[in-house]
Amino acid sequence: MKPQSPNVVPTDVYLSFVSSLFGNRKTLFTGMIVQILTYVAVYSKSGAHFYIYLSAVFVIVCGYRIYWFQRFDAADKEAMSREDIARWERRYLYGGVSTTTLLGIGSGFAVLVLQDFFAEIACVAVTLASMVSVVGRNYGSPKAVNLQTISASLPISLGFLLLRDPYMVLLSFTLIPFVLTTRSMANGVREFLYKNVIASREISLIADRFDTALNNMTHGLFMLDGNNRILVVNRKACELLHLTNQDQLKDCELDVVLRYGVRNAFIDGSLPSLIQRQLAQLVDGSLSRTLIQFNEDLFLEFSANRRPDGLVVLIFEDVTSRIRAERKILHMVRFDPLTGLPNREYFVDLVKENLAARRLPGTIAIMVIDVDDFKHVNDTKGHISGDRMLVKIAARLKEQAGGTALVARLMGDQFVLFFPNDDNAPDLDTRIRSLHGAIAGNYEVDGNTFRISVSGGYVTIESQEFRPEEWQIKADLALFETKSRFKGGCSAFEEEMDARYIERQKLKDDLREAIENGGLHAAYQPMFKPDGSRIECCEALSRWVHPEKGSVPPTVFVQIAEEMGIVSGITKFMLDQACKDCATWPEPISVSVNLSVQDLRSNDVVAMVMDALKTSGLAPSRLHLEVTESCLMDELATVRAILTELRAKGITIAIDDFGTGFSSLSYLDSLPIDIVKIDRSFVRNITEDARRLKLLRGTVNLSRELGLQIVVEGVETQDQLTLINKYQCADFVQGYVFSTPVPTERIIAMVESLAKKQVVRRRKKVA
Structure with a gap:
């Protein structure tokens, strides 16, 4: 890394070299004073006025150099161009070379002209000393080193040569190595400093970049x-x-x-x-x-x-x-977004943590509660109100549980509570039932008041026997027992519940097999004219005879089928069988088939009905389809569209068990209905309770005003039939007073028997 010339080195380095020329000026001025005093001494010794003149010129040069040194100090270094720097170098050279030239002339004059020993020694010594200082002061400028060493040594060499003394000639040649050495030393110093300047600059640049990077890190x-x-x-x-x-x-x-x-x-x-x-x-x-x-x-x-x-x-x-x-993701994973309660998985983790931290074993309890008829809230007020209801129930649960129980949400309208029973209190069952009772009551949601009841099931176990995979099964079994027997209650798990559950699961499997393999059969309960003279229609009733348990009541296996979602399989079987059997009966006897809630959730039921009619060859007018009020409450618009389509195909539509649901009368005018089947609860006690009879008559009159036919169900006694006929409360009567459900063969026999009775009556009238 050798700086060959100022044009090669970077401008900032060039400036630093030139600046070094104008530095350390105390030694410079000290040297000039010594030089002037030396020439004055030579004059005093030799009397040569030439040195007085040189001293005067020294003073002028010194003034020149002081002037430009001060100007350089005041100059704006950062604004200097390379040409400006070169101009300052030349100004320095003018003064420096002038000084060394004066020294060389003075020395040469002493050697050649005066030939005075003192003058020669004094002048040459000062000149050579100044040449040595050139290395330390002028290394930054090759021109300064070269010009000053030559201008100082050349007059001395000429003086030695012109004396023509061989020794003096030899001495003149010895100045050449001195000059070269001085020049080499200056170049070496300059090269060394150049390397350090470049290295320092690179280090400074690296340090600056490192500092910039360090202080702009994102870490x-x-x-x-x-x-x-x-x-x-x-x-x-x-x-x-x-x-x-x-x-x-x-x-x-x-x-x-x-x-x-x-x-x-x-x-x-x-x-x-x-x-x-x-x-x-x-x-x-x-x-x-x-x-x-x-x-x-x-x-x-x-x-x-x-x-x-x-x-x-x-x-x-x-x-x-x-x-x-x-944390937010973890909260979303662990907690229910609606109620803010722990979800099922986190609930299990919390229970495990509690039991792991438990010091002494004891009895704990887990309870599952279910909001009764919560679907009614969603259907009547919308899901938003339903969600707000769940939030209020969750808040009451947390409030009532306090520090005695941990509350979580399982799913939908089901909640679960863990009772750690840390104090091993013996009244754990009492505390559970008390909390359960506090949850039921009135809830205000969106300006509406709802009377809410909840069904509960719980299991008490020893803390060391807790099994995550078992607790919900047992609590669910207890809850199922509650909902099966008395909604709004609370039941503790008992071992026999497990056996009943297993038996019910077995019954489900058997029912599925029976539906798939034709294990069901149909029975028919006739609907008579009120005077019993003729059968108008027969209601098809599904029957299942279990190979081990015998006859299973429809209320049991139909409910199971609905839970399993396979009730449409029963409906299809009954439609096919009823249409096939009715086609063998004398006209115009009709057959009536019940449709479930699940049947009316899609248009598939229309295709199912039409396939049954087509396969059996039965006229659509001889098929009645019965729907309950619970069907009408579930997705009313869909149900209305399906019933309208079926009625348009000539099929008769009837409401079954009328009067047992919500807002019964509102459906009579808004749905495509032909027949109203009044529930047996209207007929019960009409012979003893006049108010019940009035209620029956009012319902019948209202229905007839709307052009609907009336079927009264559940007529079991002759007295009931007499009152119904007296007040003309029925177009058709269905009940044990006329017939129990019978096989299809009995229908034909009953029709034939009634026909014979009619012939006998007519003959008696004729006679």
């Missing part, structure tokens, strides 16, 4: 020495730790910095010792990475790198957003 950084003192700290570290005076942190102990943070209320007061332990583990190499919580609003993740020289580099970043996102 905080500490470099610590072996004594845990801060050697390097970047700006991000100060920002993250809310520290000021970045430069003052150097050589401070990290513990002191953290305590400073505590004093400034940055770190929560309970955490510094924990933080210091975590950082100490990072520094000593026990940990390579750790997450440190400084307060609720700041989480920093640290990583450490221990170097062989004992230095430790700590890098950390703000992961608060990530931690918050993870």
Whole structure:
């Protein structure tokens, strides 16, 4: 790295070299004073006025150089161009070369003209001394070194040569190595300094870039020495730790910095010792990475790198957003978004944690509760109101549970509670039933008041016997028992419930097999004219004879089929069988088939009905389809569209069990209905209770005003039939007073028997 010429070196380096020419001016002026005094002394010794003249010129040159030195000091170095720098170099050369030229002339004159020993020694000594100083002062300019050494030594060499003394001639040649050595020394100094200037500049550039990179990192950084003192700290570290005076942190102990943070209320007061332990583990190499919580609003993740020289580099970043996102995700995973209660999975985890921390064994309990008829709230007020209802129920559950139970949401309108019974109180059952009773009651939602009841089932077990996979089965069995027997109650699990559950599951499997393999059969209950003279229609009733249990009541197996979602299989069988059997009966006897709620949830039932009619060849007018009021409440618009389509095909539509549902009368005018089948509850006690009879008559009159035919169900006694006929309350009568459900063969026999009776009556009238 050798600077061949000023044109090669960078401008800033060139400027530094030229600036060195104008530096250290005290030695320069001292030398000039010595030079002037020397020439004055030579004049005094030799009496040669020539040296007085040289001294005067020295003074003029000295003034010149002082002037330009002051001008250089005042110049704007940063604004200088390369040409400006070269101009200043030339100004320096004018003064410097003039000085050495005067020294050389003075020395040459003493050697050649005066030939005075003192004059020769004094002048040559001062000149050679000045040439030596050229190395230390003028290394920055090759021109200055070359011109000054030549201008100083050339007159002396000429003086020696012109004396024609062989020794003097030899002495003149010895100046050549001196000049070359001086020049070489100056070049060496300049080259050395040039390398250092370039290296220093590169180091400064690297340091600046490193500082820029360090202070623009997205991570905080500490470099610590072996004594845990801060050697390097970047700006991000100060920002993250809310520290000021970045430069003052150097050589401070990290513990002191953290305590400073505590004093400034940055770190929560309970955490510094924990933080210091975590950082100490990072520094000593026990940990390579750790997450440190400084307060609720700041989480920093640290990583450490221990170097062989004992230095430790700590890098950390703000992961608060990530931690918050993870917590939010974890909360979403663990908690129900609607009620804010723990979900099923987290509930199990909490129970396990409680039992693991339990010191002594004891009796615990888990209860599952279900909101009764909650679907009615959704259907009548909408799902938004239903959700708000669940929120209020959850809030009351938490309030009533207090610290005695843990509440969670299972699904839908089901909740679960865990009673840890930490005090092993013997009245655990009483506490459970008391809490269950407190949940029921009135709830205000969107300006509406709802009377809510809940069914509950619970299981009590020893804490050490808790099995996550078993608790819900047993609690669900107890809940199922409650809902089967008395809604709104609360039942404890008993072992026989398990047996009944297994038996019911077996019954489900058998029912599915019976439906798939034709194990069902149909019975028919006739609907008579009120005088019993003729059968108008027969209601098809499904029957199932179990190979082991015998006859299973329809109320049992139809409910099971609805739970399993296979009731449409029963409907299809009954449609096919009823249409096939009716086709064998004398006209115009019709057959009536019941449709379930599940049948009316899609248009598939229309195709099913038409297939049955087509296969049997039965006229659509001879098929009646019965729907209950519960069917009408579920998706009324869909049900209306399906019934309208069926009625348009000539099929008769009837409402079954009329009067047992909600808002019964509102459906009579809005749905495509032909027949109203009044429920047996209207007929019961009409012979003893006049109000019941009036209610029956009012319902019948209203229905007839709407052009509907009336079927009265459940007529069992002759007295009931007499009253119905007296007040003309029925178009058709169905009940045990005329016939129980019978096989299809009996229908034909009954029709034939009634026909014979009619012939006999007519003959008697004729006679």
